[in-house]
Amino acid sequence: MxxxxxxxxxxxxxxxxxxxxxxxxxxxxxxxxLLTEPLRPEHIKPRLLGHWGTSPGLNLVYxxxxxxxxxRGPDVxxxxxxxxxGPAVLANAWLEGSYTETCxxxxxxxxxxxxxxxxxxxxxxxxxxxxxxxxxSIHEGGELGYSLAHAYGxxxxxxDLLVACVIGDGEAETGPLAASWHSNKFLDPxxxxxVLPILHLNGYKIANPTxxxxxxxxxxxxxxxxxGHHPLHVSGDDPAEVHRALAAALxxxxxxxxxxxxxxxxxxxxxxxxxxxxxxxxxxGWTGPAEADGLPVEGTWRAHQVPLAGVRENPEHLRQLExxxxxxxxxxxxxxxxxxxxxxxxxxxxGPRRPGATPHANxxxxxxxxxxxxxxxHAVRVDAPGAALHEPTRVLGGLLADVMAxxxxxxxxxxxxxxxxxxxxxxxxxxxxxxxxxxxxxxxDEHLGRHGRVMEVLSEHLCQGWLEGYLLTGRxxxxxxxxxxxxxxxxMVNQHIKWLRVSRRLPWRxxxxxxxxxxxxHVWRQDHNGFSxxxxxxxxxxxxxxxxxxxxxxxxxxxTLLCVADHVLRSRDHVNVVVAGKQPCFDWLGLEEARAHCAxxxxxxxxxxxxxxxxxxDAVLACAGDVPTQEALAAAQLIRRHLPGLAVRVxxxxxxxxxxxxxxxxxxxxxxxxxxxxTRDRPVVFAxxxxxxLIHRLAYRRAVHPNLHVRGYKESxxxxxxxxxxxxxxLDRYRLVMDVVDRVPGLAVGAARxxxxxxxxxxxxxxxxREHGTDLPEVADWRWDAG
Numbered sequence: 001m002x003x004x005x006x007x008x009x010x011x012x013x014x015x016x017x018x019x020x021x022x023x024x025x026x027x028x029x030x031x032x033x034l035l036t037e038p039l040r041p042e043h044i045k046p047r048l049l050g051h052w053g054t055s056p057g058l059n060l061v062y063x064x065x066x067x068x069x070x071x072r073g074p075d076v077x078x079x080x081x082x083x084x085x086g087p088a089v090l091a092n093a094w095l096e097g098s099y100t101e102t103c104x105x106x107x108x109x110x111x112x113x114x115x116x117x118x119x120x121x122x123x124x125x126x127x128x129x130x131x132x133x134x135x136x137s138i139h140e141g142g143e144l145g146y147s148l149a150h151a152y153g154x155x156x157x158x159x160d161l162l163v164a165c166v167i168g169d170g171e172a173e174t175g176p177l178a179a180s181w182h183s184n185k186f187l188d189p190x191x192x193x194x195v196l197p198i199l200h201l202n203g204y205k206i207a208n209p210t211x212x213x214x215x216x217x218x219x220x221x222x223x224x225x226x227x228g229h230h231p232l233h234v235s236g237d238d239p240a241e242v243h244r245a246l247a248a249a250l251x252x253x254x255x256x257x258x259x260x261x262x263x264x265x266x267x268x269x270x271x272x273x274x275x276x277x278x279x280x281x282x283x284x285g286w287t288g289p290a291e292a293d294g295l296p297v298e299g300t301w302r303a304h305q306v307p308l309a310g311v312r313e314n315p316e317h318l319r320q321l322e323x324x325x326x327x328x329x330x331x332x333x334x335x336x337x338x339x340x341x342x343x344x345x346x347x348x349x350x351g352p353r354r355p356g357a358t359p360h361a362n363x364x365x366x367x368x369x370x371x372x373x374x375x376x377x378h379a380v381r382v383d384a385p386g387a388a389l390h391e392p393t394r395v396l397g398g399l400l401a402d403v404m405a406x407x408x409x410x411x412x413x414x415x416x417x418x419x420x421x422x423x424x425x426x427x428x429x430x431x432x433x434x435x436x437x438x439x440x441x442x443x444x445d446e447h448l449g450r451h452g453r454v455m456e457v458l459s460e461h462l463c464q465g466w467l468e469g470y471l472l473t474g475r476x477x478x479x480x481x482x483x484x485x486x487x488x489x490x491x492m493v494n495q496h497i498k499w500l501r502v503s504r505r506l507p508w509r510x511x512x513x514x515x516x517x518x519x520x521x522h523v524w525r526q527d528h529n530g531f532s533x534x535x536x537x538x539x540x541x542x543x544x545x546x547x548x549x550x551x552x553x554x555x556x557x558x559x560t561l562l563c564v565a566d567h568v569l570r571s572r573d574h575v576n577v578v579v580a581g582k583q584p585c586f587d588w589l590g591l592e593e594a595r596a597h598c599a600x601x602x603x604x605x606x607x608x609x610x611x612x613x614x615x616x617x618d619a620v621l622a623c624a625g626d627v628p629t630q631e632a633l634a635a636a637q638l639i640r641r642h643l644p645g646l647a648v649r650v651x652x653x654x655x656x657x658x659x660x661x662x663x664x665x666x667x668x669x670x671x672x673x674x675x676x677x678x679t680r681d682r683p684v685v686f687a688x689x690x691x692x693x694l695i696h697r698l699a700y701r702r703a704v705h706p707n708l709h710v711r712g713y714k715e716s717x718x719x720x721x722x723x724x725x726x727x728x729x730x731l732d733r734y735r736l737v738m739d740v741v742d743r744v745p746g747l748a749v750g751a752a753r754x755x756x757x758x759x760x761x762x763x764x765x766x767x768x769x770r771e772h773g774t775d776l777p778e779v780a781d782w783r784w785d786a787g
Contacts, residue, residue, distance in 0.1 A: 022091035082168035083141015098356030110338025145174035153469020161193035235281035364510025366474030386784025536690035601655030625689025
């Protein structure tokens with residue numbers, strides 16, 4: 001047992017009771033916050049929302065973390081996995097004063113307590129979950145499964161930080177959380193902080209028991225030992241005994257962590273340690289109603305949300321609620337003005353040591369500018385459009401290697417991805433830093449190191465969670481993924497976008513570095529892996545979200561990729577999706593041209609078109625994405641050759657949001673600008689990287705939309721040749737020419753032979769690949785020639 005004096009135990013219990021009272025009050029009370037008069041129905045909220053069941057356990061952990069912070073002085077960040085226990089975290093932030101510092105009208109007195117209660121899950125108030133409005137939080141509590149990955153992301157490159165992560169036993173059943181236990185194989189005890197998982201087993205989810213809570217203790221121990229942890233068990237329902245046991249467990253855990261850091265940092269011992277984990281078993285809804293309507297509540301699933309649901313209408317429920325709230329003896333915890341008495345605050349640390357005030361939970365306070373190299377150092381030379389080819393992501397890899405080198409001492413940039421850094425041609429970074437790895441190393445292994453800052457694990461969930469935790473605590477990073485499989489984190493990016501959208505509206509939340517995705521090995525270059533690897537839909541998913549947060553870029557060559565990367569790595573509070581190929585790609589623009597083009601987001605490539613500037617073009621060939629750009633330019637070349645009198649404008653789009661009206665997205669074009677670029681009434685044939693209907697959705701309000709025809713991926717995939725992928729989806733150059741012929745008024749009859757020749761080439765292609773297994777020579781050997 002911890003060496004707690006009776007006075008310390010009494011103070012801890014007083015703080016815990018105060019937090020429990022405040023948590024329950026937020027769920028139920030609209031008035032009479034100090035119970036200075038008997039409870040009446042009008043004191044009760046008309047809608048009872050929130051989660052009581054997990055709140056007593058979270059309050060217990062918060063109380064005891066206060067104790068160890070005050071006694072030992074560590075920097076502690078708390079990640080609350082049972083994020084639906086928002087009333088508990090808000091209650092503790094109010095008690096320690098951090099809530100009043102961020103929301104000055106919620107004062108630490110009776111009037112402020114009434115506001116705290118009223119605003120919870122109330123129109124115009126705050127959510128019932130842990131959210132950006134919650135001081136000290138980096139973790140959106142609306143969806144379960146990500147707390148432990150976030151905690152490790154926060155600990156990476158934070159050598160003096162302890163991240164206490166409470167994991168609910170319901171959350172522990174999710175796939176992302178199950179994978180997150182392996183994060184300790186990537187935690188460097190020299191340069192990283194520590195994560196202390198606190199597995200809170202209260203036994204139930206909404207309506208069912210939880211798996212880990214029903215395991216015998218010896219079986220759970222074997223599981224946690226197998227994950228590389230040393231479990232410390234705390235269980236019971238007697239408050240005094242649990243207080244003493246939890247205090248002892250925390251002291252033991254922190255002593256263990258200190259020994260790990262000392263042996264790694266001072267003695268150079270490099271063996272992977274077994275990190276402590278606390279297993280805390282307490283009743284669900286502890287200290288709440290034992291039963292209601294003749295049915296057990298405390299310690300059952302009935303305590304999960306609102307234990308007494310009919311308080312306004314049911315006098316017995318109202319009586320039970322008042323007895324429950326008075327059982328905490330609020331008159332001992334708050335003075336006549338509603339302020340917490342000194343005994344309640346005796347364990348609370350001061351200033352930024354308070355969990356709700358730590359700058360690590362408001363990462364923009366700690367963020368430094370990323371030292372990006374001059375782009376001239378990595379730009380490729382372009383003597384003429386299409387004269388040479390480069391692998392765009394390999395060129396980008398050189399820039400990222402420079403960033404890794406420039407941050408070697410400050411350690412605030414990481415590259416994450418699922419086993420694909422070299423495959424995605426970013427392996428230049430491995431000349432500067434290793435891949436992080438704390439497990440065994442064999443002689444055949446390459447680029448594995450205990451202090452590396454490249455993170456590879458075959459779990460997109462972990463990559464996403466690590467990077468989110470890293471960014472939200474004030475650092476920078478990039479997530480590189482095969483395009484088709486980034487969908488695995490669709491739900492996680494939803495939550496991060498929501499977090500950023502709300503944070504931008506909170507003046508006390510400082511901007512953080514953007515979450516940057518590089519999607520490569522994309523749909524048009526997955527011909528060898530087949531249908532399973534062909535899906536460009538992540539862009540559609542992201543562009544459905546908050547326009548002030550999301551951005552999507554499709555650079556068509558190496559230099560535009562450099563310019564886009566420079567931009568997104570400097571940006572703040574955005575989710576940036578960059579889609580770029582890793583295969584050899586023609587270089588279209590020199591660096592200065594690329595800079596200007598990316599700044600515009602969309603523009604005319606005069607050198608590619610055939611319009612003379614004296615009249616509107618007969619048709620517009622638009623493109624977005626590297627392969628669609630090549631096909632559009634090849635089509636423009638065919639038109640130049642076979643239909644020399646036709647005036648065709650070529651428009652390339654880098655920033656997809658430019659297609660949207662300015663009223664719907666900050667990057668959107670005003671109508672007059674859009675009309676000048678695409679015309680109001682000429683046929684527009686648009687070669688697009690992804691699903692065609694996205695372009696229609698973005699541009700549906702434009703005058704030219706009735707004349708807009710989009711070619712893109714239409715879910716026709718297989719294992720085939722690169723060019724056959726575009727043919728199968730009608731995105732190829734020959735089909736684009738046919739589309740122009742079909743849509744320019746009066747052209748169909750005069751150009752019938754041209755159209756027929758294009759169709760014949762598609763037929764020839766079909767026969768050729770089945771005989772030779774390769775693309776047509778005129779396709780494989782194609783080069784841009786303006787003629």
